[in-house]
Amino acid sequence: MAAASAVEGDKYRSHLHGEEEKNTKWRFGGPPNYDTVNKLFEEGRTKVWPPGSLEEQVQNLVKTWEMEMFHKTCFDDYKSIDPKKFTFGLNGRKPVTLEGITRLGGGYNIFMQTSLPVKLRAYDPEKETVDTAHVAFTTAFPRGFAFEVLQVYSGPPVIVYKFRHWAYMEGPFKGYAPTGELVELYGLSTVEVDEDMKIGKVELFFNGGELLGGLMRGGTMDDSTADAASSCPLLKSA
Numbered sequence: 205m206a207a208a209s210a211v212e213g214d215k216y217r218s219h220l221h222g223e224e225e226k227n228t229k230w231r232f233g234g235p236p237n238y239d240t241v242n243k244l245f246e247e248g249r250t251k252v253w254p255p256g257s258l259e260e261q262v263q264n265l266v267k268t269w270e271m272e273m274f275h276k277t278c279f280d281d282y283k284s285i286d287p288k289k290f291t292f293g294l295n296g297r298k299p300v301t302l303e304g305i306t307r308l309g310g311g312y313n314i315f316m317q318t319s320l321p322v323k324l325r326a327y328d329p330e331k332e333t334v335d336t337a338h339v340a341f342t343t344a345f346p347r348g349f350a351f352e353v354l355q356v357y358s359g360p361p362v363i364v365y366k367f368r369h370w371a372y373m374e375g376p377f378k379g380y381a382p383t384g385e386l387v388e389l390y391g392l393s394t395v396e397v398d399e400d401m402k403i404g405k406v407e408l409f410f411n412g413g414e415l416l417g418g419l420m421r422g423g424t425m426d427d428s429t430a431d432a433a434s435s436c437p438l439l440k441s442a
Contacts (some may be wrong), residue, residue, distance in 0.1 A: 214238050216245075217268045219283040229278045231334075236275050241348025248370060249352045262365055263353040266395070269403055270351070274311055274338070285403040293407040312337040316412055326416045327378060344377035344419060345387075354390075363395040369415075377419045387418030 214220050220235045228235070253259040268284045279287040279302050291299035294317050300307075305314050313329040316337075322328060332340070341349065349371045357364040369389040375382050391410025397403055 216242060216264050217271050218264070219268060219272065224283070228276060228281045231275050231277050236271065238348070241350055244347045244371070245350040245352065248350060250368070251352060251354060258359050259353050259356050262356050262363055265401065265403070266353070267351060286398065289404040291405050295409055299405065309337065310334040312341050315408070318412060326420055340378055343375040344373050344382070345371035346374050347372060360397050360401065363397065364392070366390070366392055373419060373422070376425060379424050380420050381422035381425045383422040385418070385421065387415065389415045
């Protein structure tokens, strides 16, 4: 979700820097820099939660969990979850463990699981790796994919909340032309935590077609245009 950087600190995410992370194995060689997506978040959020509020705590916990899932390659380096107990479920599917997430391709692929026939898939998670998926979405969303909590319905140990993800499609996606337009995704999630606020279970409910529809709005590009856009070093470094 962000490029690697040595910049210290992030006001919305824990477990990025410091002594406890000195041996962390990072997917892209170092801790990510979320400055760009944090700016998008601050400019586009619809809620500003009071410091220390339950809503702020949940929002930061989810941001930290997403960061670790996308950027840390070793389960033992995850600090926002209990790796031995953790399971993830999408839209009522059978929950999977961390090992199951790896088998599904990790990263964006775990959020884009689908039962659609292969010929109808604009994005096929069964054909993507964690790295190709990362390139596809960071190319489409060079400023990142911002996240906010809209409402928290219940607190620990079983947190239920409504969320919004959004971005601007300023790069191509799987052969579809960039539109520059806002792409939004809304959903609900349940998160089970222990007494130390470590996550043991996540269940996520949203319509993936809502996201893909926004990414396909610009129509397809011809092969030469698509190849030129996808090889752009500025987009690849996002």
